[in-house]
Amino acid sequence: MAQPSFFVKHRASLIALLLLVLLPFVVGLFDGESPLAVWKNESGNSKFAQGLAIEIFILALYALSYDLIFGITGLLSFGHSMFFAVGAYLTGIAIKNFSLPLAATLGLVFLAAIVQALLFGIVLPRVKGITFALVTLGLGSVFHIIVMSTELGKYTGADVGLQGVVVPAFISPANERLRFYFLALTVLILVYLLYQRFVTSPTGRVCVAIRENENRALMLGYNTFYFKLAALTLSSMTAALAGFLHALYQPIVSPNVASMGFTVTALLIILIGGVSTLQGAFVGAIVYRLLDFGLRRYIGESASFINGAIYVAFVLFIPFGIVGTWRMRSFQMKQGWERFLKMFGRN
Amino acid sequence: MNSFLRKNLVLIGTLVVIAALFAAAAQGMDKQDFVITLLRGLAVGSITFLVASGFSLIFGLLDVLNLAHGTLFMIGAYIGWTVFVRPDTFVDILTPLALILSGFALADVYPALTTRTRLGSSMKRILPWMLIVVSLLLFGYILPKYPIAIWDVGTYAQSPVTFAFMTSQGTRLPVAPIAFSEISSALAWVGLLLASVLAALGLSLFGNDVGQTRSVNWKNFIVFAVLLLIAISGSIFNDPFTNFLLGLSSNWLFVFSVLIAVLSGAGLGALMESALIRPLYSRPIYQLMLTLGLSAIGIEMVRAIWGRPEFVMPKPVFFNGTGDGCPATSFADWWTHNCSTILLWDGRVRVYNEIFIPLVGLFVLISIWLLLQRTRLGMVIRAGVQDREMVEALGINVRRVFTMVFALGVGLAALGGVLAAPSSGLSNVMGESLFLNALIALAIGGLTNYPGAALGSVLVGLIQQFIIKYGQIGIAIPFTDMVFKPSPPLVPASTVLLMVIILLILPNGLLGKKE
Numbered sequence: 001m002a003q004p005s006f007f008v009k010h011r012a013s014l015i016a017l018l019l020l021v022l023l024p025f026v027v028g029l030f031d032g033e034s035p036l037a038v039w040k041n042e043s044g045n046s047k048f049a050q051g052l053a054i055e056i057f058i059l060a061l062y063a064l065s066y067d068l069i070f071g072i073t074g075l076l077s078f079g080h081s082m083f084f085a086v087g088a089y090l091t092g093i094a095i096k097n098f099s100l101p102l103a104a105t106l107g108l109v110f111l112a113a114i115v116q117a118l119l120f121g122i123v124l125p126r127v128k129g130i131t132f133a134l135v136t137l138g139l140g141s142v143f144h145i146i147v148m149s150t151e152l153g154k155y156t157g158a159d160v161g162l163q164g165v166v167v168p169a170f171i172s173p174a175n176e177r178l179r180f181y182f183l184a185l186t187v188l189i190l191v192y193l194l195y196q197r198f199v200t201s202p203t204g205r206v207c208v209a210i211r212e213n214e215n216r217a218l219m220l221g222y223n224t225f226y227f228k229l230a231a232l233t234l235s236s237m238t239a240a241l242a243g244f245l246h247a248l249y250q251p252i253v254s255p256n257v258a259s260m261g262f263t264v265t266a267l268l269i270i271l272i273g274g275v276s277t278l279q280g281a282f283v284g285a286i287v288y289r290l291l292d293f294g295l296r297r298y299i300g301e302s303a304s305f306i307n308g309a310i311y312v313a314f315v316l317f318i319p320f321g322i323v324g325t326w327r328m329r330s331f332q333m334k335q336g337w338e339r340f341l342k343m344f345g346r347n
Numbered sequence: 348m349n350s351f352l353r354k355n356l357v358l359i360g361t362l363v364v365i366a367a368l369f370a371a372a373a374q375g376m377d378k379q380d381f382v383i384t385l386l387r388g389l390a391v392g393s394i395t396f397l398v399a400s401g402f403s404l405i406f407g408l409l410d411v412l413n414l415a416h417g418t419l420f421m422i423g424a425y426i427g428w429t430v431f432v433r434p435d436t437f438v439d440i441l442t443p444l445a446l447i448l449s450g451f452a453l454a455d456v457y458p459a460l461t462t463r464t465r466l467g468s469s470m471k472r473i474l475p476w477m478l479i480v481v482s483l484l485l486f487g488y489i490l491p492k493y494p495i496a497i498w499d500v501g502t503y504a505q506s507p508v509t510f511a512f513m514t515s516q517g518t519r520l521p522v523a524p525i526a527f528s529e530i531s532s533a534l535a536w537v538g539l540l541l542a543s544v545l546a547a548l549g550l551s552l553f554g555n556d557v558g559q560t561r562s563v564n565w566k567n568f569i570v571f572a573v574l575l576l577i578a579i580s581g582s583i584f585n586d587p588f589t590n591f592l593l594g595l596s597s598n599w600l601f602v603f604s605v606l607i608a609v610l611s612g613a614g615l616g617a618l619m620e621s622a623l624i625r626p627l628y629s630r631p632i633y634q635l636m637l638t639l640g641l642s643a644i645g646i647e648m649v650r651a652i653w654g655r656p657e658f659v660m661p662k663p664v665f666f667n668g669t670g671d672g673c674p675a676t677s678f679a680d681w682w683t684h685n686c687s688t689i690l691l692w693d694g695r696v697r698v699y700n701e702i703f704i705p706l707v708g709l710f711v712l713i714s715i716w717l718l719l720q721r722t723r724l725g726m727v728i729r730a731g732v733q734d735r736e737m738v739e740a741l742g743i744n745v746r747r748v749f750t751m752v753f754a755l756g757v758g759l760a761a762l763g764g765v766l767a768a769p770s771s772g773l774s775n776v777m778g779e780s781l782f783l784n785a786l787i788a789l790a791i792g793g794l795t796n797y798p799g800a801a802l803g804s805v806l807v808g809l810i811q812q813f814i815i816k817y818g819q820i821g822i823a824i825p826f827t828d829m830v831f832k833p834s835p836p837l838v839p840a841s842t843v844l845l846m847v848i849i850l851l852i853l854p855n856g857l858l859g860k861k862e
Contacts, residue, residue, distance in 0.1 A: 076632075127854045130412070134790045138847040141783070145840045264639060271636050305651070308643030315637045316623070319630060 020185055024050050024178060041178055050181045052293065054173070057184040058245050059269065060285035061191060064278065065238035066266035071276030072199060073231040074211030076133045078263050079120075079140030083236045085258035086112055087243025089147065092162040092253050093155050102168055106244060113240035117233040124232070125225050128214075137260060144258040162253040173249045184245055188282075191238055195278055198234065207231050211276075272314055274321025283322050357853055365806065372813050376820060379694030384816045385809070386701035390770070391784075392808025393708025397763030399785035399792075399800045400715060401756030407732040407795030408752050410631065411624055414638040416760055417782025418645035419612060423761025424768040424777065425653055427608035428660045431600055432507075432514045434592035435522055437607065438585055439495040443539055445578035450543025452570040457551040471552075478549030485542035489535050494525035500654035508658045515661035519593070536582070601663035605765050612761025613754040620753035625746075642778075650775055660768035662687070666699035700770040707766060711759065712801050719797060728752060732795055783839070784811075787846045793859025802857060807842050814838050 007014065028038040028046035038046045062084050069075045087109050094105040123135050147156050156162055167173065173180045198204045206227045209217040217224050247253050256262060265288070273284025295306055318325055352359070373381050402416045430437045466474065499505040513519060527535065581588070592600065619641065627634045661667075668685035675681035675689045681698065688695045689702070696702065719725035727748050731738045739745045764777075771777070784807055792803025814837060821832045849857065 123851065126851055130794065131790070131850055131854055134786065135847055135850050137786070138843045141843050142840055142847075149834065151834065268636065268639070271633070275632070305644055305647030308640040308647065311640035312623070312637055312644070315633045315640065316626065319633055
């Protein structure tokens with residue numbers, strides 16, 4: 001049997017990609033803006049939708065990195081927000097206080113990400129399971145406290161948040177938002193492809209083996225520490241990249257991104273989307289952000305009540321997340337669709 | 348002895364280092380400062396212990412990380428406050444609550460009834476949903492119209508803050524009792540009972556296998572009858588009961604509100620375990636998300652019912668005396684005057700905050716220890732922590748023990764909440780910071796170890812209080828004239844750092860078992 005061609009095999013992903021590329025223009029058309037106006041970044045609904053989409057991309061990138069260590073490698077970390085916050089704060093401080101160029105900042109962010117992955121790596125072989133979660137929670141809260149402390153307020157802005165970062169004009173989110181939109185989209189897609197490759201590579205398979213049964217992986221002769229460290233480093237770099245984009249996009253980097261609540265956000269996103277599915281991070285980020293946005297807009301104060309209720313409902317009724325359930329049920333759905341077509345006499 | 352030393356060398360070394368740190372800390376301050384800081388640390392440690400011990404029992408036996416524990420602590424505090432400040436609201440709520448629960452008390456009886464009826468397959472699928480929708484409609488119709496005398500979060504003169512303030516002044520805001528006006532009383536009661544029976548019946552129809560024989564336990568009917576009795580007497584004796592509670596001295600009212608808070612906490616815990624966590628024992632990660640969601644829901648409910656402002660629960664008269672003879676100079680002196688403060692080693696010590704709470708903590712520590720070591724239930728719990736499947740295989744109904752332990756754990760958290768309410772006040776965020784403390788205490792002491800929870804909590808409390816104290820008086824750095832004053836953010840950071848260091852040296856905590 002011949003292999004299906006590339007376009008047939010990946011048609012769903014390609015359609016999704018096409019939709020995302022066209023999204024700013026389509027939203028503009030709905031609002032009566034010409035694509036040319038959208039291209040010129042004139043303010044309107046399209047620009048607002050782009051902003052929302054950029055936030056979703058950043059969240060998806062961040063959740064993707066959490067999925068790698070939690071969903072694929074099976075390390076429950078409660079200090080993941082630190083990875084993101086280090087990227088965001090370092091970017092802000094490097095640009096604002098030391099006026100470094102963007103490329104140098106990015107390099108610095110990656111370097112810091114590797115260093116802190118190694119820091120977590122010191123802890124890795126000593127503690128397992130829930131104790132690892134607690135130690136990472138501890139490291140994360142220490143970082144949160146440092147960020148919030150008034151002694152470093154000159155750099156971090158203490159509890160107000162880091163502000164006043166001057167973004168280079170060619171990707172400024174205010175004037176060149178469409179460019180920023182495509183930048184974030186490209187980064188997300190490249191990282192996603194990299195992750196897909198990582199998970200299907202031999203290294204990634206060992207990571208999955210560690211999640212399933214670490215002792216067995218050890219017995220088979222894999223030094224699981226190196227594989228966990230590799231996953232952690234990749235994850236840390238991705239989260240720091242997300243933080244880098246966040247610091248460029250948002251006018252204020254709030255200290256909340258270093259709190260444990262932000263780690264929980266990542267956990268919720270991948271649980272909504274589906275753990276260890278990779279696409280789940282993207283779907284979950286869309287659902288999470290739009291839900292949060294919609295509830296806050298139409299219900300106001302008590303939005304997190306309904307948010308909480310929805311999470312509980314998800315846990316009880318859709319335990320494998322949206323993508324996970326879709327994959328499990330796709331065969332049945334295909335059968336149902338065929339039966340539906342047969343009812344109209346087509347074969 | 349020698350082998351004991353060798354095995355526990357690291358543990359003993361760590362303890363010696365901690366003791367040396369405390370000795371060094373004691374050198375730097377006056378005697379009175381030291382006593383007060385010690386007592387404050389013990390008080391914070393006791394409250395932390397009440398939350399941590401419940402959490403560790405639940406985690407040890409059920410393997411559930413109950414992230415909603417801090418929120419339940421907060422809910423306990425708010426319930427205790429309500430009973431103390433507004434007994435009339437409590438009496439008003441009693442009747443509908445008992446009616447709603449009574450329908451669910453018969454939950455084991457419905458399957459026995461429904462297995463005998465034969466239904467079509469489509470009917471079987473639709474019927475439970477229909478029942479639940481009907482019951483929800485009934486609840487939605489009756490509950491908003493049910494008269495409950497309650498404060499008003501929106502207006503300041505009737506807000507919880509005002510009520511708390513007036514009660515602490517020794518007077519109460521006059522409140523007119525509310526009568527049935529929009530709906531007749533008989534209709535409301537019968538409707539609530541019917542709605543709860545329908546809801547429980549609908550829920551019991553889910554996943555009901557045909558051909559399963561079920562025996563009906565007579566205890567269910569007794570619970571049902573008791574709840575119905577509470578509901579009826581609560582409605583008949585509403586006014587006398589309210590007046591009785593209002594006439595009580597604040598000491599007895601405080602005891603009563605602590606009791607109600609603990610009971611409702613335990614009930615909430617039992618409900619949570621049996622309804623929501625039980626389906627998830629096979630999927631541990633999802634329990635985490637469930638308890639997180641419940642925590643968010645709980646905080647929002649507290650915000651909706653009690654509002655956002657912070658307020659303090661008034662202390663009972665027993666601990667709140669002022670005037671002549673105060674501050675008391677000895678305990679005998681205090682007993683006659685009931686002063687709020689007492690002079691110990693020239694330091695003014697608040698009796699409720701710094702003596703009563705540690706004593707309660709000690710009492711709970713000993714009684715739970717006795718429960719674990721000397722009773723049959725405790726034996727099952729200890730065995731279950733070690734090997735759950737083995738206990739199950741020996742024919743013990745572990746499900747029921749699970750529910751009991753969850754109820755016990757949440758009840759302890761609620762006790763902690765209501766005890767902390769007069770000393771540290773009520774706020775929407777009181778649960779979060781304390782829960783982090785409790786987690787750190789458990790990690791230090793050993794996650795599933797009961798004495799470890801106590802040790803860790805006391806350590807956390809002491810370290811925090813000593814650092815707060817040194818933040819006021821400053822630490823003289825040796826060989827220089829500089830004085831180092833730890834800033835407030837260092838308080839949580841210090842305990843977190845201690846946790847990280849101890850976990851790196853002893854991955855299972857100070858007293859945790861090696862695996």
